[in-house]
Amino acid sequence: MTILPPNPITVTSSTLLGDVHSTNTYVVRDNGFNGQIGDQTLLTYGDTLYKDSSYSDTFYGIVSNSVAQPTSNPLQVFDLLLNSQGWPEQFCPVNAAWGEDNTDYAIGISNVMETSPGNGILFFLKNYRPNGVNNIIGAGVATVTLDGDVPSCTRLAEYWWDASTEPWYGDICCVKFGTYIYAYGHGPSQVYIYCCRVLTSNATDLSAYEYWNGSSWQTERLYDVTATESVFWEIQSGQVIWSKYYGCLMFVYLDRFLDNQVNAVTARYPQGPWSSPVILYKCPAGTPAGSIYGALPQDNYDPTGKTLVCVYTQIPNDIRAIEVTFT
Template sequence: MLRRFHIPFLMACAVLSASPAALADDAQQRRDGVDPTQPVGTNPITKFETVYLGQQVANNSCSHRDLGFTGELQGKWYAVFGDTLWCAQPLTDPSQDNASEFHGMVRDSLSLTTDDPLLVVDLHLNDDSPVRHQQQFVPFNASWGEDNTYGFGGTSLVETANGAGAVFYLVNANSAGLKGAGVAKVELVSGVPTVTKRFGAQGYWWPASSTPRYGDVAAFRDPRSEYIYAWGGAPTSVTDFTGAQYVYLLRVRAADAYDLAKYEYWWGAADGGWKTGEPLTQFGAENAVMWFVGQGQFVWSEFWGVYVFVHLSPGGSDVLLRTATALEGPWTPDVKVYTATPIDGGLTYAGVAHPYLDASGRTLTISFTNNNHIEVIKVTFSK
């Protein structure tokens, strides 16, 4: 059976192979040098209350899935899920399904969010009866050598211009490895966000072997500027533990999201900052913005007046928040707001923010994957 989770490939391997002592030694060595990815300052999030809300399900289909990164398009918010395994017919409650049995799947899917964080409306459904199931959101292309087993885990729908949007994704060829990170154009077709074009000669712009996997960590439409930002892990050619955990950053004006030449790459403050059309050719602390983080989402908090990054500890179960006044960083230390209990010993990962539920920022609803269950918590802040 296909693997049922999606986390950055090199990160997953490193987490499973590195001992706590090795992590501590590495962190100490990095603190002793000049490293802009290290925590700076004090996190203002010190007083909060966290409540567990429950598990998220759909009201019109039935499946097990992961991710669910949220994004806005023309005033509505949507969730982009990763591996989506259909439940047996005629079930409408995934808790009643035998998860050890395989009934079909797609490698990503799209849902409409609602005012209830525990309920989504699945889109792009097929004609299965009596319960319809999700179809693929980012389509595979056989002419590029892809098939229905290829993964396209996406990290957030981002609005571009003229009512359209984009989704960043990582092409995962399974045993053949990661191919590259790409961008797809998303337009409303009969009122439903639909991928209408994938860019790049092979369906991606940034080859995984030579460039960061932009968008695989996070993608974000900054409400305070005209830019879209995307974060990605190191190229697959970087194999040492420390180097493989650095995270790199690009940005592009939302109106230029379909033009690769307009993308700007963060080379580090000491090496010229943003450079248009000049992808990174050197990889290390001085060019990175973070180190050893899980997939997550960024929000601008009106309550705190800072950006907040929501993620889970790599290989762990802690839901973490760090803050910064600029998306390039530096970032404060993480604050733990919740510790999940792994379901049946499975993986917990992918911090997802739902900022549309409270524009004031005094509360932040967060979901995450727990062994192919989407669990939801609500954090209430105070000063």
């Protein structure tokens, strides 16, 4: 039986709300994945640069990831982990035992996904980037634990999937659907996106993961992947969420075509098939081509799903929020 994707979504309006800043520190950063453990929404970020109150170009420091929680205002977030100088700590840390330091190594992280009360996981990328040149080493899983409202993050291994021969599972995002967690990631060529899944109860067990081969799920890991096994292509960034308003999965994303627009597609199942894309927001005329990245939905503001806040990063590190209203 052929499975058809849902009808494409329709947009009534989209509005630029403004720049997103922290209420308790001065930083600029990128991304802004939306995750949840219980009633706690966790926003996870990439490179986080310390600034002064005037946001000058003076360099004070940087960490490759951080975590915050939203406020009722989409333009304001609250940083949860601060160091003794009052700047965000690195949430998913480097580990000296694996030859890592904050000078040459970065850890990129996905959204947090709940696995049990007070606990969750996220997916990470180990990146060796001396002088700012990226060399993706591998992808893996880290646990996230809440102590009250304060989260902590622990990597389960240096990495699980070798980035030179396997997809970078989770570097796009992860989503819970039924009893499984699904993770999406680029392949070594960075042209196609691949998907794996695991029972939520077994999310910390590498041997329990299954891999989409283009027609079915298999327990054998995928190597030397091609277009056949992929679920998306030419995606820069994005996150899959469940749209209560449309009653289906929705992937909000930015493609790699330098068109400065935030798109969305829908599907009934995590592996697709996916609908035709719809433009949620297009940057104003005059925006330099390819100057935005990190388009991500933040669906905690409207439980009905009729409106959706999304963020994107304007180069170099300015996160901006938009609000989309669906028909």
